[in-house]
Every structure is written in structure tokens, then in C-alpha cells.
Amino acid sequence: ASAVNETSATVEEVRKTSEVTNQKAKTVSEKSQAVNQVVKSGQTSVEEIISGMNQINQQMESIASNVIHLSEQSQAIGEIIVSVTDIAEQSNLLAVNASIEAAKAGEFGRGFGVVAQEIKSLAEQSKQATTNIRNILTDIQRGISSTVISTEQGTKTVATGMKLTKDAQEAIAVLSQGISDAARAGIQITASSQEQVVGMDQISIAMENIRTAAQNNLEVTRQVEKTARDLHDLGNNLKEITERFRV
Numbered sequence: 001a002s003a004v005n006e007t008s009a010t011v012e013e014v015r016k017t018s019e020v021t022n023q024k025a026k027t028v029s030e031k032s033q034a035v036n037q038v039v040k041s042g043q044t045s046v047e048e049i050i051s052g053m054n055q056i057n058q059q060m061e062s063i064a065s066n067v068i069h070l071s072e073q074s075q076a077i078g079e080i081i082v083s084v085t086d087i088a089e090q091s092n093l094l095a096v097n098a099s100i101e102a103a104k105a106g107e108f109g110r111g112f113g114v115v116a117q118e119i120k121s122l123a124e125q126s127k128q129a130t131t132n133i134r135n136i137l138t139d140i141q142r143g144i145s146s147t148v149i150s151t152e153q154g155t156k157t158v159a160t161g162m163k164l165t166k167d168a169q170e171a172i173a174v175l176s177q178g179i180s181d182a183a184r185a186g187i188q189i190t191a192s193s194q195e196q197v198v199g200m201d202q203i204s205i206a207m208e209n210i211r212t213a214a215q216n217n218l219e220v221t222r223q224v225e226k227t228a229r230d231l232h233d234l235g236n237n238l239k240e241i242t243e244r245f246r247v
Contacts, residue, residue: 012204018196021189029186032179039176046169053165057158064151071144074137081130081137088126095120 095116102113 012200014196014200018200022194022197025186025189029183029190032183032186036176036179036183039172039179043169043172043176046165046172049165050162050169053158053162057155057162060151060155060158064148064155067144067147067151071141071148074140074144078134078137081134085127085130088123088130092120092123092127095123 098116098119099113102116
């Protein structure tokens with residue numbers, strides 16, 4: 001009976017330990033699931049950031065393409081201005097020569113001289129206009145160069161950001177996998193602990209049955225011993241009676 005009681009006490013301790021383990025496993029599993037939700041939210045945010053950076057990168061590439069096209073157009077305009085400047089200078093030279101010839105013609109060349117003067121004035125205006133346009137184009141080309149540099153820097157920054165974001169995404173994916181594994185392990189531990197608790201309960205019931213049976217056996221043994229003593233006494237009495245008859 002003492003051994004049975006000790007075993008029952010041990011089973012009860014194991015059952016309580018299993019219950020504590022079961023509760024801790026549940027807590028770990030719940031916390032792991034909560035953290036996993038946060039990680040999934042982080043993954044969604046990272047994916048949105050990557051999508052936004054891809055859009056920015058596409059916009060930067062579009063800007064770069066437009067800037068290159070604008071640079072080509074400004075160069076073409078510059079070439080046209082050079083041609084216009086050459087024509088204006090030639091027109092100015094022709095106007096000067098025409099004025100000289102008109103002066104030589106005297107009264108007959110007066111009208112032609114007026115036209116030559118107008119051509120000269122127009123040539124000067126054209127030359128001045130082309131100078132102004134050339135200055136504007138110079139400013140535009142400087143702006144284009146600055147924009148190209150900024151675009152290149154922006155593209156590099158976006159590329160760096162993309163790399164860092166993808167690295168973060170990979171790290172989060174690894175973390176998510178680890179947390180998921182931990183959550184699954186927690187669930188398995190919870191299930192195993194629950195099974196242990198059920199098993200310990202069954203063992204406790206079995207030990208209680210054994211203790212009851214042992215007590216019953218003890219009582220039966222006592223009754224058997226008493227019966228044996230009674231039979232022994234009865235045997236002695238019968239022996240004495242038999243001895244008397246022999247005399």
C-alpha cells in the first residue's frame with residue numbers, strides 16, 4: 001500500500017508538471033501566432049515599399065529618357081541658331097555692300113539703300129535674337145545636365161533602397177518561417193502535454209483502483225488468516241475429542 005501511495009503521489013506531481021507545461025506551451029503558441037501576424041503585416045508593408053520603389057524607378061527612367069530627348073532637341077536648336085547667325089551675318093554683309101553700291105548710284109540708288117538699311121536692321125535683330133536664344137539654351141543645357149546628375153543619383157538611391165528592402169524582406173521571411181515553426185512546435189507541445197495530462201489522469205484512476213484492490217485484498221487476507229486460525233483451533237479440538245474416544 002505504501003508503494004502504491006508513493007506511486008500515486010509521483011503520478012500526481014507529473015500530472016501537475018504536465019499541466020504547467022501545457023499552459024506554458026499554450027502561452028508560447030499564442031504569442032508566436034501574435035508575433036507571426038505582426039511579421040506578416042511587416043511583409044505586406046515591405047512589399048508595398050518595393051512596389052512604390054519600382055514605380056519611382058520607372059518614373060526616374062522616364063524622366064531620364066525625356067531629359068535625353070530634350071537635350072537632343074536643344075542641340076538641334078543650337079545648330080539651327082548657328083545657321084541663323086551665319087545667315088544674319090551674311091545678310092548684314094550684303095546689306096553693307098548694297099548700301100555702298102546705292103550710295104554710288106546717287107539718286108537712283110536711294111530706294112535700294114533704304115531696303116539695304118532695313119535688311120541690315122533685320123539682320124542685327126536676328127543676330128541679337130539668336131544670341132538671346134543661345135543664352136537661354138545654355139541655361140537649359142545646364143539645367144538638363146543638373147537634372148541628369150540628379151536623376152542618376154536618384155536612380156542609384158532607389159537601387160540601394162530596393163536592395164536594402166529586399167534584404168529586409170528576406171530577413172522577415174526567415175523570421176516568419178522561424179516563428180511559424182515555433183508556433184507549430186508550441187501546438188505540438190500543447191497537444192503532447194494535454195495527452196500527458198490525460199494519461200496521468202488515467203494512471204491516477206488506475207492507481208486508485210489498485211489501492212482499493214490492495215485494501216480489499218488486505219481485508220480478504222485478514223479474513224483468510226482468521227479463518228485459518230479458526231480451522232486450526234477446530235482441528236485441535238477435533239484431535240482432543242478423538243484422543244478421548246481412543247481412551
